[in-house]
Amino acid sequence: MAAHRATATFLLLAVLLAAGCQPSAPPSGPTGPTKTPGAKGSGSKTGSKSTTPTPKPTSTPDTPVASEFKFNPAGQLHANSGQGDADPTIYAPGMRFPIEKPRAFANSQVWGHGGLHGPGGECDAENYGYPWSDNFCETRDFTAPLCPAGTGHQGQDIRPNSCARDKYIAVAAEAGTITHIGTFTVYLNADSGRVFRYLHLDMHNLKVGLGDKVARGQAIGYVANDFGTTQTTIHLHFEIRETVTDGTATITTFVPPYTSLVDAYQRMLAGEK
Amino acid sequence: MEHRKMAATLRRMTSIALASTFLGLATIALAQQRTPVQPAPQAPIRVKEIDWARARQAAQAPTTPKARQFITLNRQAIDALRLPVLLPQDPDLATPLRLFPRGDSYTVSAKLTKFAFTLTGSRQAFHLPPEAVKRLPPGGLKSRLPADGILVEKTESGIDASHVRFGVNYSISLECADGPKDPRCADERYVRGLISRLAVVVPAHGE
Numbered sequence: 001m002a003a004h005r006a007t008a009t010f011l012l013l014a015v016l017l018a019a020g021c022q023p024s025a026p027p028s029g030p031t032g033p034t035k036t037p038g039a040k041g042s043g044s045k046t047g048s049k050s051t052t053p054t055p056k057p058t059s060t061p062d063t064p065v066a067s068e069f070k071f072n073p074a075g076q077l078h079a080n081s082g083q084g085d086a087d088p089t090i091y092a093p094g095m096r097f098p099i100e101k102p103r104a105f106a107n108s109q110v111w112g113h114g115g116l117h118g119p120g121g122e123c124d125a126e127n128y129g130y131p132w133s134d135n136f137c138e139t140r141d142f143t144a145p146l147c148p149a150g151t152g153h154q155g156q157d158i159r160p161n162s163c164a165r166d167k168y169i170a171v172a173a174e175a176g177t178i179t180h181i182g183t184f185t186v187y188l189n190a191d192s193g194r195v196f197r198y199l200h201l202d203m204h205n206l207k208v209g210l211g212d213k214v215a216r217g218q219a220i221g222y223v224a225n226d227f228g229t230t231q232t233t234i235h236l237h238f239e240i241r242e243t244v245t246d247g248t249a250t251i252t253t254f255v256p257p258y259t260s261l262v263d264a265y266q267r268m269l270a271g272e273k
Numbered sequence: 274m275e276h277r278k279m280a281a282t283l284r285r286m287t288s289i290a291l292a293s294t295f296l297g298l299a300t301i302a303l304a305q306q307r308t309p310v311q312p313a314p315q316a317p318i319r320v321k322e323i324d325w326a327r328a329r330q331a332a333q334a335p336t337t338p339k340a341r342q343f344i345t346l347n348r349q350a351i352d353a354l355r356l357p358v359l360l361p362q363d364p365d366l367a368t369p370l371r372l373f374p375r376g377d378s379y380t381v382s383a384k385l386t387k388f389a390f391t392l393t394g395s396r397q398a399f400h401l402p403p404e405a406v407k408r409l410p411p412g413g414l415k416s417r418l419p420a421d422g423i424l425v426e427k428t429e430s431g432i433d434a435s436h437v438r439f440g441v442n443y444s445i446s447l448e449c450a451d452g453p454k455d456p457r458c459a460d461e462r463y464v465r466g467l468i469s470r471l472a473v474v475v476p477a478h479g480e
Contacts, residue, residue, distance in 0.1 A: 089402045143426035145417035146405060154428060179373050179380040182389035182448035185430045189373065189380055193317040193397050199429060210371060210382070228430075228450035229387070237429060243317070243398040243442045246406050248413035250320050250398050251424050252435040252444035255405075 066269035071106070071132035074258050078111040082139035083148045090263050091240055091255045092173065092194055096217045097264040098158070098238050100169040105159040106132040106261055109233050122233040123163040132265075134258040145253050154254040155197065155239035156261055163234050166202050166222040170236050172214040173264075181210050184226040188214065199237035200226050217273060317397035319377070321440035328357035328439045331473040339367035340472045350374045352477040356396045356441050359471040366390050366467075387450035388457060392471075394443045423465065431458035434468060443471075 075086030097104070105128055109115050114122025137144060137152035144152040160168035172188055173196045180187035184203055188196040202224035208214060225234045240260065243252045336344070340362045344351065351358050355377050361367055366383050373380040378395035401414070410416050418424055426433040428446070435444035445464055449455035457463045 085408065087402070087404045087408060089404050140429075142428055143424070145414065145424070145426075146408070148408065150410075150417065154426075177373050177375075177380075179393075180382045180389060180391040180446070180448075181384060182430065183387060183450035185389075185448055187382075187391060187446075189375070189378075189393070191375075193378070193395065193399070195393070197430075210384070211373065228452055230452075241444075243395050243435075243444070244401045244405075244414070245320050245398040246401040246409065246413045248415035249418055250437055250442050251414055251418065252393075252395075252433075252442055253424070253426065 066102075066266075068130060069265070069269060070130040071262050072134065074134050074256065074262075075137075076134060077138055078108040078133055078135065081108060081111045081117075081135070082137060082152060084134050085137045085147055085256050087146070087256050088259055089256070090259045091242065091257070092192075092196075092260040093263070095173040095196075095260055095264050096171060097261065097268045098170055098173050098196070098198065099160055099223065099236060100171050100217075100219070101161075102265070102269055103128075103161045104168075104265070105129065106134070106156055106258065107159065108133060108135045108138060109157045109235055110138065111135075114233055127159055128162060132258075132262065134256075136254075136256045136258055145251060146255060155199070155237050156257045158236045158238055158261070159234065160223045160236070165224045165234050166205065168223045169207075170198050170201055170220045170223055172196075172216055172218045172220060173238075175216045176214060178208045178210055178212045178214060178220075181206065181208075183228045186220060188220070193242070195241040197237075197239035197241060199239070200224060200232055200235060202226060317395075317399050319396055320398045320442075321396075321437075323356060323396060323440045325357075325439070325475070328473060328475050331439075332357070332475045334473065336472040337362040337364065337367065339364045343367050343370055343372075344472075344474055347372045348477075351474055354379055354476045356394055356476075357439050358474040358476065359392065359394060359438070359443050360474060361390065361392065361467060362470050362472045363467070388455065389446075389448040391446045391448075392443060393446075394441055396441050398442065423468065425461045425464065427458075431455075432461060432464055434461070434464045436468065443468075 074088050075084035077084040107127065110117055112118045113120040113124035113127050135153055135157055136155065137147035140153050141151055142154050144150065144154050174190035174192055174194065176188050176190035178186060179189045184200055186198045186201060186206065190196060198220055201221035203226050206221040207219040208221070223234065223236045225231045238257055240255050240257045241252065242255050243250060244255065340360055343360065350372055354374050358379060360381060365385060369383040369385065370381050377397050378393065380391060380393045382391040406413065423434055423436040431446065431448040433444060433446045435442060445467060447458055447464060449458035453459045
């Protein structure tokens with residue numbers, strides 16, 4: 001009898017411990033193909049439409065529920081938006097998710113609601129829901145050596161929790177130095193040798209200055225829609241740039257950020273700071 | 274009596290072992306579900322030896338007064354670097370230039386009205402993971418390079434150009450507020466011209 005009680009106790013303990021280890025969200029994996037949002041969007045100067053966002057808040061609640069997080073696999077782009085890169089490698093292992101708090105939504109600006117090829121306005125609730133979608137290599141005429149076409153979108157677009165400008169903070173993915181502050185980009189040269197580029201922040205309200213040393217997770221600025229002398233949708237365009245070699249040549253170029261972001265987001269949902 | 278005690282102990286131990294196994298399996302399962310899909314690439318490595326002789330020879334070329342001024346002001350930081358330093362000589366870029374040294378790499382950057390310039394030199398590179406290599410066209414990364422070895426990339430913010438010199442990879446980024454309306458970002462001849470005019474500085478200690 002005692003043995004049975006002991007067995008039951010241990011099993012209960014095991015279950016409780018297992019539950020405690022679990023990210024407050026159950027592990028999520030790639031979902032199957034999902035319904036793709038409409039199509040028209042902005043986001044890039046090539047084929048962008050200048051959008052003046054209507055600050056109509058979405059109904060997305062502020063409390064993240066980790067179990068709801070779903071993402072499409074790497075390389076699965078919005079329908080008819082080009083050929084993605086299915087490379088599953090996490091290029092920046094351990095990096096901090098570049099927006100301070102969940103929720104955030106990786107998806108297409110150009111093919112999503114409010115984009116050049118998407119319907120409606122950017123504040124549509126469909127832009128602020130899961131699953132995530134990769135948009136590295138999405139059709140552009142930008143050079144991208146690691147994309148199947150040799151050209152494409154060189155980063156990942158991430159919407160914050162709602163279509164509100166200057167509400168959500170972008171943070172340092174890794175420790176490093178701020179080496180470039182342009183008219184709508186900030187470069188973080190990480191101690192790891194990677195360069196993280198943050199586009200479309202509110203450039204008049206940055207939390208860092210040129211030459212600042214930043215810690216992983218330190219605030220950089222507010223997610224906004226700055227785009228030089230025009231505007232884009234409210235989102236963070238996030239890039240990882242590395243010098244890479246395959247033995248035939250060494251080049252400095254953009255590497256796929258999507259899987260690193262999925263990994264970082266899952267860790268953040270699980271409570272990692 | 275003794276036999277019953279031993280049997281009970283044995284049952285207890287079996288239960289503990291079963292529970293531990295269950296706990297272990299549950300933890301492993303969770304870890305697997307949370308595990309990244311692929312191992313991360315290794316830390317960056319030095320790809321090539323630096324051709325210091327060629328760098329020293331190139332450093333003999335005359336430089337503009339603005340470039341010389343910058344070198345004088347930053348001599349100590351440059352001398353701490355472990356790679357040849359390339360710098361823009363054009364007065365508009367050399368004047369507001371800032372240097373960010375980091376041993377095997379450095380960055381210089383300048384911000385002008387509606388235009389920004391950044392140059393990073395690094396003697397380190399990441400091995401491209403096998404999953405990426407197998408997706409490259411025949412001939413690998415080299416097949417993505419033009420004959421002159423300068424990779425020019427039009428970007429969302431402007432234009433980037435990278436090339437290898439003296440065994441070091443140098444990458445220039447230009448950002449234009451007016452996007453493709455600014456010829457410095459629209460026409461790659463500007464960035465190629467910048468590359469051809471870069472001053473070469475060799476740290477005092479070299480290697």
